[in-house]
Amino acid sequence: xxxxxxxxxxxxxxxxxxxxxxxxxxxxxxxxxxxxxxxxxxxxxxxxxxxxxxxxxxxxxxxxxxxxxxxxxxxxxxxxxxxxxxxxxxxxxxxxxxxxxxxxxxxxxxxxxxxxxxxxxxxxxxxxxxxxxxxxxxxxxxxxxxxxxxxxxxxxxxxxxxxxxxxxxxxxxxxxxxxxxxxxxxxxxxxxxxxxxxxxxxxxxxxxxxxxxxxxxxxxxxxxxxxxxxxxxxxxxxxxxxxxxxxxxxxxxxxxxxxxxxxxxxxxxxxxxxxxxxxxxxxxxxxxxxxxxxxxxxxxxxxxxxxxxxxxxxxxxxxxxxxxxxxxxxxxxxxxxxxxxx
Amino acid sequence: xxxxxxxxxxxxxxxxxxxxxxxxxxxxxxxxxxxxxxxxxxxxxxxxxxxxxxxxxxxxxxxxxxxxxxxxxxxxxxxxxxxxxxxxxxxxxxxxxxxxxxxxxxxxxxxxxxxxxxxxxxxxxxxxxxxxxxxxxxxxxxxxxxxxxxxxxxxxxxxxxxxxxxxxxxxxxxxxxxxxxxxxxxxxxxxxxxxxxxxxxxxxxxxxxxxxxxxxxxxxxxxxxxxxxxxxxxxxxxxxxxxxxxxxxxxxxxxxxxxxxxxxxxxxxxxxxxxxxxxxxxxxxxxxxxxxxxxxxxxxxxxxxxxxxxxxxxxxxxxxxxxxxxxxxxxxxxxxxxxxxx
DNA sequence: TTGAAAGCGTTACCAC
DNA sequence: GTGGTAACGCTTTCAA
Numbered sequence: 001x002x003x004x005x006x007x008x009x010x011x012x013x014x015x016x017x018x019x020x021x022x023x024x025x026x027x028x029x030x031x032x033x034x035x036x037x038x039x040x041x042x043x044x045x046x047x048x049x050x051x052x053x054x055x056x057x058x059x060x061x062x063x064x065x066x067x068x069x070x071x072x073x074x075x076x077x078x079x080x081x082x083x084x085x086x087x088x089x090x091x092x093x094x095x096x097x098x099x100x101x102x103x104x105x106x107x108x109x110x111x112x113x114x115x116x117x118x119x120x121x122x123x124x125x126x127x128x129x130x131x132x133x134x135x136x137x138x139x140x141x142x143x144x145x146x147x148x149x150x151x152x153x154x155x156x157x158x159x160x161x162x163x164x165x166x167x168x169x170x171x172x173x174x175x176x177x178x179x180x181x182x183x184x185x186x187x188x189x190x191x192x193x194x195x196x197x198x199x200x201x202x203x204x205x206x207x208x209x210x211x212x213x214x215x216x217x218x219x220x221x222x223x224x225x226x227x228x229x230x231x232x233x234x235x236x237x238x239x240x241x242x243x244x245x246x247x248x249x250x251x252x253x254x255x256x257x258x259x260x261x262x263x264x265x266x267x268x269x270x271x272x273x274x275x276x277x278x279x280x281x282x283x284x285x286x287x288x289x290x291x292x293x294x295x296x297x298x299x300x301x302x303x304x305x306x307x308x309x310x311x312x313x314x315x316x317x318x319x320x321x322x323x324x325x326x327x328x329x330x331x332x333x334x335x336x337x338x339x340x341x342x
Numbered sequence: 343x344x345x346x347x348x349x350x351x352x353x354x355x356x357x358x359x360x361x362x363x364x365x366x367x368x369x370x371x372x373x374x375x376x377x378x379x380x381x382x383x384x385x386x387x388x389x390x391x392x393x394x395x396x397x398x399x400x401x402x403x404x405x406x407x408x409x410x411x412x413x414x415x416x417x418x419x420x421x422x423x424x425x426x427x428x429x430x431x432x433x434x435x436x437x438x439x440x441x442x443x444x445x446x447x448x449x450x451x452x453x454x455x456x457x458x459x460x461x462x463x464x465x466x467x468x469x470x471x472x473x474x475x476x477x478x479x480x481x482x483x484x485x486x487x488x489x490x491x492x493x494x495x496x497x498x499x500x501x502x503x504x505x506x507x508x509x510x511x512x513x514x515x516x517x518x519x520x521x522x523x524x525x526x527x528x529x530x531x532x533x534x535x536x537x538x539x540x541x542x543x544x545x546x547x548x549x550x551x552x553x554x555x556x557x558x559x560x561x562x563x564x565x566x567x568x569x570x571x572x573x574x575x576x577x578x579x580x581x582x583x584x585x586x587x588x589x590x591x592x593x594x595x596x597x598x599x600x601x602x603x604x605x606x607x608x609x610x611x612x613x614x615x616x617x618x619x620x621x622x623x624x625x626x627x628x629x630x631x632x633x634x635x636x637x638x639x640x641x642x643x644x645x646x647x648x649x650x651x652x653x654x655x656x657x658x659x660x661x662x663x664x665x666x667x668x669x670x671x672x673x674x675x676x677x678x679x680x681x682x683x684x
Numbered sequence: 685t686t687g688a689a690a691g692c693g694t695t696a697c698c699a700c
Numbered sequence: 701g702t703g704g705t706a707a708c709g710c711t712t713t714c715a716a
Contacts, residue, residue, distance in 0.1 A: 002709085003708065004435060004708095004709060005710065005711095005716095006709075006710095011690090014686075014687085015686065015687045015688070015712095016687090016688090016709095016710085017686070017687060017688075017689095017711090017712090018685085018686060018687075020710075020711065021685095021686090024711090027685095028685055028686080029374070029377075029685070029686080030685065030686090033685090033686090046711075047434065048708050048709085049397075049434045049708090049710075050393075050435065050694095050710075051393045051394075051396035051397045051400075051435055051436070051709070051710090052391075052393075052397060052435050052707085052709030052710040052711090053414075053709080053710055053711080054393035054710090055391075055393045055397060055691090055692045055693065055708090055709075055710070055711095056691080056692060056709075056710040056711040056712080057395060057692085057694080057710080057711070058393075058691095058692050058693085059691095059711095059712095092344060092391050092392050093392065093393060117475075151393065169643075170455065170682075171681065171682060173463060174682075175679065175682040177681070178679050178680055178681035178682075182525050182638060182639070182679065183524050183525050188632070195356075201409040212681060217598055233716090240501040270405075296524055318515065327700085328684075332676070332682070333681075333682040333684065334676065334677075334682075335676075335677035335679070335682065337517065337520050337521055337524065337677070338520055338674040339513065339516040339517040339519070339520035339521075339554060339675075340513060340517040340520070340674070340676075340677065342513075342674060342675065345693095346692095346693060347693065348693075348694095348695065351698090356693085356702075356707080357695090357702065357703040357704070358695095358703085358704090359695090359696090359697095359702070359703060359704075359705095360702060360703075362694075362695065363698090363702090366695090369701095370701055371701065371702080372701065372702090375701085375702090390693085391692090391693050391694070393692085393693075394693090394694040394695085394708095395693080395694055395695080395696070395711065396693075396694090396708085397692090397695090397707090397708040397710090398693075398694040398695040398696080398707075399694080399695070399706060399708085400709085401707095401708080440695095446700075460703090488691075504709090512706085585690030633705085666702050685716100686715100686716085687713100687714105687716080688713100688714085688715080688716095689702100689713085689714085690705080690706100690707090690711105690712085690714100691708085691710100691711090691713105691716100692709105692710090692711090693708105694707100694708090694713095695702085695706100695707085695708090696706090697702105697704100697705085697706085698703105698704090698705085699702100699703085699704080699705100700701100700702080700703080
């Protein structure tokens with residue numbers, strides 16, 4: 001049977017109230033007694049019982065704020081599913097989730113939305129946002145004031161975030177290249193279409209991709225790179241032009257969004273199945289195109305897991321009186337072809 | 343705030359004890375009152391609070407028995423990791439896990455081991471065993487007597503098992519074929535090495551594999567099939583002979599164990615990287631050979647997840663008074679190449 | 685500065 | 701048959 005607060009109290013010769021005060025660093029305990037109690041709880045290997053905590057704290061349930069720039073981006077709806085699953089899982093353990101979604105990547109808009117979450121009484125945050133100085137400063141302020149923050153999907157470097165839950169972008173790019181190299185040995189004439197050259201994750205994918213091609217000594221030429229800016233029409237136009245201008249292109253690497261537009265261009269030019277086409281993420285549009293054989297494979301990152309695994313450590317963190325500081329959780333780099341789209 | 347047993351008692355005009363008796367179908371309640379209470383708890387949408395249950399039941403913690411034929415099989419140690427993770431996760435929620443492992447696939451041995459788990463007081467079981475009539479009969483008896491059984495990794499068809507947690511073997515075979523077909527278009531001269539022709543999962547993989555090759559119209563010839571019987575030396579010998587007798591073989595499909603022996607034969611004949619080699623499962627030996635480039639890719643099935651996700655539904659099942667009957671949980675078919683071995 | 689007690693939702697047990 | 705009460709481990713509040 002695990003050690004309880006009561007046992008500590010008995011051993012220390014004080015009341016449970018005092019032990020509680022010590023264990024939560026609340027004021028009003030004589031320093032020497034506090035030290036004594038602390039030592040005993042250490043020696044006994046005390047770990048708080050979550051069921052007891054939950055029951056006692058039932059009047060102020062833990063409210064976690066989740067922020068995603070997910071409006072209009074189907075990828076994030078899977079992350080949200082993970083949040084929801086965690087909420088359902090933990091609801092009768094006294095956890096509530098407040099969701100906030102915005103469109104696009106304006107730092108001000110993001111900060112405003114997060115502020116609203118805090119104002120609504122959230123005691124912890126899971127955020128997927130932009131890693132800019134302004135954002136970092138704002139979040140570090142929050143963390144300072146006692147609100148732990150989990151970085152989901154996009155890391156917040158050099159902040160005091162509790163942990164990062166998301167994929168390894170470099171590995172994703174490396175995997176795309178590695179699989180491609182298993183599929184062909186001929187010289188690659190590459191068209192790379194990224195989302196935005198400002199997005200760190202996108203750049204990391206490209207870096208991993210080209211590094212692996214070089215390591216594997218795959219002969220390749222980078223014919224063209226451009227941004228889709230998450231806009232299908234724009235991506236369609238640019239792809240059309242690039243493929244017409246450079247008929248030698250035999251491989252299209254789609255780093256981020258714009259997939260529908262890009263593939264429409266490929267199909268209209270009758271190049272379907274004549275080019276290697278690789279993409280990232282497992283969303284409806286990529287799945288459909290993989291099924292049709294237009295895209296050879298797509299590299300996923302377990303978005304739902306990212307949502308679920310953001311909430312879970314927060315739960316344990318609070319339940320352990322902030323002692324179980326969670327590790328980063330890096331999701332698997334998932335290869336999806338037609339047969340394992342599940 | 344969720345509905346409590348107390349509220350039901352108030353509304354029904356009875357005591358909490360009576361409500362408890364009704365909700366647990368315990369005798370000693372007048373039928374009309376029982377009916378009345380049942381209706382109210384329905385109307386109010388009562389869901390038991392897990393924290394309360396855990397605390398009250400703390401003296402008889404839920405003991406779950408886990409059985410694996412894992413001795414000498416590294417695959418199962420990952421499943422075990424999942425069991426352990428669940429145990430750690432739920433330990434202060436009053437769950438204990440009793441593990442039992444045996445070597446090999448003798449039904450009598452398996453039944454004996456499971457009997458011991460039951461004798462030691464396990465109130466539920468997670469088992470990975472053989473799907474034979476004798477086993478089915480034994481397990482159905484246990485289930486009848488009130489011990490729910492989760493089938494892990496291998497389904498127990500036509501039993502009253504609570505659910506199946508494991509992979510889709512057919513999909514795994516299909517995926518192997520699908521990826522292979524992306525890697526080559528030439529005629530395939532196949533050597534297939536299965537574990538045992540008696541193992542349903544192995545046969546399903548082969549079925550999925552060949553079906554997909556046919557669907558994709560990949561020209562192929564089955565040069566030879568034999569069993570490794572999970573024995574590396576035997577597999578080594580047979581592989582050596584097969585490859586020498588049939589120099590036209592250009593693809594080796596390793597369906598189950600014996601990987602080390604098979605690949606040793608391939609390497610000794612200097613055929614490394616000259617053949618396509620595919621395997622299943624992500625264990626140390628397959629990982630190493632993928633890293634060395636001897637195996638092109640291996641198809642995993644998330645064994646740790648299988649362990650964890652067997653315990654979790656049992657926990658919820660008991661906590662919900664056996665009302666949340668869990669769905670089957672099919673793990674992902676995971677493609678692993680050198681770059682995403684994580 | 686400390687102790688005592690109530691209460692969270694559930695179960696088990698004893699008394700009526 | 702039914703109601704009341706103690707107990708699980710913890711937090712919070714009130715009293716000393």
